[in-house]
Amino acid sequence: xxxxxxxxxxxxxxxxxxxxxxxxxxxxxxxxxxxxxxxxxxxxxxxxxxxxxxxxxxxxxxxxxxxxxxxxxxxxxxxxxxxxxxxxxxxxxxxxxxxxxxxxxxxxxxxxxxxxxxxxxxxxxxxxxxxxxxxxxxxxxxxxxxxxxxxxxxxxxxxxxxxxxxxxxxxxxxxxxxxxxxxxxxxxxxxxxxxxxxxxxxxxxxxxxxxxxxxxxxxxxxxxxxxxxxxxxxxxxxxxxxxxxxxxxxxx
Numbered sequence: 001x002x003x004x005x006x007x008x009x010x011x012x013x014x015x016x017x018x019x020x021x022x023x024x025x026x027x028x029x030x031x032x033x034x035x036x037x038x039x040x041x042x043x044x045x046x047x048x049x050x051x052x053x054x055x056x057x058x059x060x061x062x063x064x065x066x067x068x069x070x071x072x073x074x075x076x077x078x079x080x081x082x083x084x085x086x087x088x089x090x091x092x093x094x095x096x097x098x099x100x101x102x103x104x105x106x107x108x109x110x111x112x113x114x115x116x117x118x119x120x121x122x123x124x125x126x127x128x129x130x131x132x133x134x135x136x137x138x139x140x141x142x143x144x145x146x147x148x149x150x151x152x153x154x155x156x157x158x159x160x161x162x163x164x165x166x167x168x169x170x171x172x173x174x175x176x177x178x179x180x181x182x183x184x185x186x187x188x189x190x191x192x193x194x195x196x197x198x199x200x201x202x203x204x205x206x207x208x209x210x211x212x213x214x215x216x217x218x219x220x221x222x223x224x225x226x227x228x229x230x231x232x233x234x235x236x237x238x239x240x241x242x243x244x245x246x247x248x249x250x251x252x
Contacts, residue, residue: 003057004042004181009097011038012058021104044188065098069105 012018015034017026035055036046043050068090090096216223226234 002181003054004185005057005061005094006097007042007182007185008038008054008057009061009094011041013097013100018058019101019104040189040192042185044185044190044192046192061094061098062101064092065095065101066105068092068095069102073105 015038016023017031018034018038020026035051039046039051039054042054072090223231
């Protein structure tokens, strides 16, 4: 199954328990529920296999982001390079959308993988990128980077990356392929919702039928008093009555 990584990043960013590993107040149950919602938003399902696949893709994104981030933070000329000064030199298309993860590496070097979700250092009171509104766009972040640029220039060393993607975030986000993936995800989501409604309705119908069945079975002694011909006549009457009532419901 192909996972839309941009859609996955957007869905995870809205759910802080999935990426803020410095906050020890988030529980595993809370994260599991959030992963189900992410899967519903990205894939339109909440199947276990789909959730596992999404977690696998997310862990891969985190690993690559951490590699870039650590490279940017290497000492240059006796000083630490500000990641904001070089993030736009990284060719990896997902580095900027994932820049909110830098909050996790400000005071620790945790890899942030799915397996390490239960390892949570002391909560920090520093303001993180997640405090930005959800409407915060890529162009907004570019303006923030531009405002922090100084005369210091540096170039990042070549990094082997499994994703050799040169396309910009703007072009990908507005591309027809990305829009089609969003539409397919919405369609799958609508199908799931409709199936849930149908299932709920069928359960209500089954419950009513079960009550009627128990009512009939509770009067076995009464039914034994009727002959086979009388029971056949009653069966015809009940069927006709059921059809009449069904037509009235249909015409409403």
